[in-house]
Amino acid sequence: MTEMRKISVKVNGKAYEAEAEVRMHLADFLRQKLGLTGTHLGCEHGVCGACTILLDGRTARSCLTLAVQVDGHEIMTIEGIADGDTLHPLQEAFRDNHGLQCGFCTPGMLTTLIELLRDNPDPTEEEVRIGISGNLCRCTGYQGIVAAALDAAKRMRALS
């Protein structure tokens, strides 16, 4: 149960090395071992999506991923989305469309939408709603988030 492993992982472009129990999940590893508390735990059974991160570019629930599974891999979390103090167009669209209130589900919403908009740069509203249907938000009723995603898609298309 308490066997320790050394884990080497690149997070938001920076290399980290830390020890963790084999039973530790990735979200706890990010939050407790690496001090990256931007990733949030809402349910720890893979249903709310708050802990979603990008693992080698694809979304993953960090509460359902063991820390040992990411040894030698690359991760992106909410802390890695902005360029310094310059917000990513998706983050700007969230601010402009009131896509967040308490901010707790926001890390998972952003990472999920980074993937969605990369794979589908011009989604319909229905595609966005289905795309984020694995992420629970209790504050916004989703309307601001959907508007933000569609607005971000437009901004990102204009940039590319």
Added chain:
Amino acid sequence: MSAQGIGEPVRRKEDFRFLTGQGTYTDDMNRPGQLYAYILRSPHAHAELNGIDISKAQAGPGVEAIFSGKDMEADGVGGLPCGWLIHSKDGSPMNEPPHPPLAVGRVRHVGDSVAVIIAATREQAKDAAELIKVDYKELPAVVAVEDATKAGKPQLFDAAPNNLCYDWHLGDKAATEAAFAKAHHVTKIDLVNNRLVPNAMEPRSAIGEYDRATGLHTLYTTSQNPHVIRLLMGAFVLHLPEHKLRVVAPDVGGGFGSKIFHYAEEAIVTWAAAKIQKPVKWTSDRSEAFITDAHGRDHVTHAELAMDKDGKFLGLHVQTLANMGAYLSTFSSCVPTYLYATLLAGTYTTPAIYAEVKAIFTNTVPVDAYRGAGRPEATYVVERIVETAAREMGIDPAELRRRNFVPRDAYPYQTPVALQYDSGDYFETLDMALKASDYLGFPGRRDEAAKRGKIRGIGMATYIEACGIAPSAVVGSLGARAALYETAQVRVHPTGSVSVFTGSHQHGQGHETTFAQIVADKLGLTVDQVDIVHGDTDKIPFGLGTYGSRSLAVGGSALVMSLDKVIAKGKKIAAHLLEASEADIEFKDGKYTVAGTDKAKTFGEIAMTAYVPHNYPIEELEPGLDETSFYDPKNFTFPSGCHIAEVEIDPETGVVKLVNFTAADDFGRIVNPMIVEGQVHGGLAQGIGQALHEGCIYDRESGQLLTGSYMDYDMPRADDLPNFQVATNVTLCTHNPLGVKGCGEAGAIGAPAAVMNAITHALGIKDLLMPATPQRVWQAINPMRQAAE
């Protein structure tokens, strides 16, 4: 500075930190030398607690200490208090059984706390908990309010016979009986307001810390009202004086009422941290949240409405059984009484109302305020029975409502259930909703849907809220054990920037922006020149916190009071500097001017003068520019609205699709329309959740929670909801300086009745239980097949 003042959709100041992962929620914090607590909880709904064997667990790796209820009792720790005393019909005070933070002698619901294990890591604490042997003697449990009062049923407390907490009433019984005696028609309905789990996305968390050198206890906690926690925990539970107890509620990830209350874990970590002289952190997981966060609603109601031949309401009689759960949570007792029965007039002139409420203990998680708190339950009763009455009388539901609305010229309007509405215009708001929802076009849409084999229905609900709680003396006379004013300190810094210290607390509402807009508007600053500080009892003078849509109406009013004092003091300074009479000084757009001249001083110059008083009326005026106010409301505020839901039902599957939802609301003056719209959307999602998705289900025999995870408790997801049509009507609140009424709960109040009225309209039935799941709807469509099965 109108671009950032009142009425502007200013982008939120708080968003940058949340969008970049830099928020500081309680579980993000760690204190030096911190240990972790895990709480062992009862797996039984009702059992005698005969002994706890911790010998093996104590030897577990990393274990520092294990405590049970007896250890806390031995230290003189008190029970968790209830903040509102209700008296029964016969004048007797409610039954108020003790609620120890860790159970002593008996456990009364699944999740009741039994022992706390403190270890170097959370995992070690959990491992050790598995080694604890608890000697339980299981007792039969009672879960449903209809069962709990029957003879021979399990009793939770010796001091509460028949599990009765109180048997309360409000209104004029004789007048109501007389109204029914002369009625042309009486509509009757039986309703269940389903139990809900608030489910803020951030699980609760608490860190206790003790500084031996100063004797200072600190609690970091996920709270909507840190001063209230300090008061309750300090005075009643741990017996600590306020000056030795600091409570910090940093960024909080949603509350919806569930983080108002003083919870056992807050007292446990604060007490244990002093006991072992090390910081102790506890964080709930989601399973634990389901069985420890206070639940909401859970009413069983019979209601009757008496009308004359024209549909004019003559009288309303309401009988409600309210489930309190196993203990009285902090504000539980006022929810089904003064926050419920007082709202039963709704938007109507019903002259006689009589409400009877029995509050019942059961072996379930305590029930307390959840978004709307009593007002959704009242609205559900009024608006379901009004819609039913319209169908029975053959009157269009909108028309029946119009016939009974409080007239435009009737304000202030005194209801027969204690409240006095100050302003409103229900006719205009109804018309806005009818227009926005294309109510008149419904028959065409229904026919079109029928061609596709779908059944359409449309339903509406109007609502009234009592927000901005409340005049302290009024609530005190009704049994509140707390005051309900709010505080604001405005500290103008020497260079003219401002820090505001508010007793309101934000956990998603955006106060850091809206409160800054008020300052910007009044003082002629930009919002970036203003910081809003909240959530720390060491920084804020005092506070009652955020719940019941009160922050802007009460906290915002306190802020305006302090700003007015700042401006007034500035006038005296400006008069001195400009060598003019104070009466001739005007303040506008950040400048003090002598009326009719171009002589002026900027706000920044005045601030600097206040702190560097070289040329200053020092004989008459203190230096500095820092003002504090306590604002005690003169009345409740009364937001109102009309919500219209349109549904399309697939008769093959019973799936209800919400195809359109319109909310027309009157919140008084709006400070930030973007934020208000977001509050409406969020409230609607929770109200629609109650109607279509959410329901907390206990096994009626064992008392086990069957909906204890996100796999079982269904909250609305993005693809379950439409885009909402939102409109606002504005009638100003007449008794607070901003004219604001509050907007946070409206959606959750109006939506359930609107949706259920639409579903029952579509199906041509009188009632259906919430949530209207596909199974329930399908069974309603296919009663014969259901009976045959």
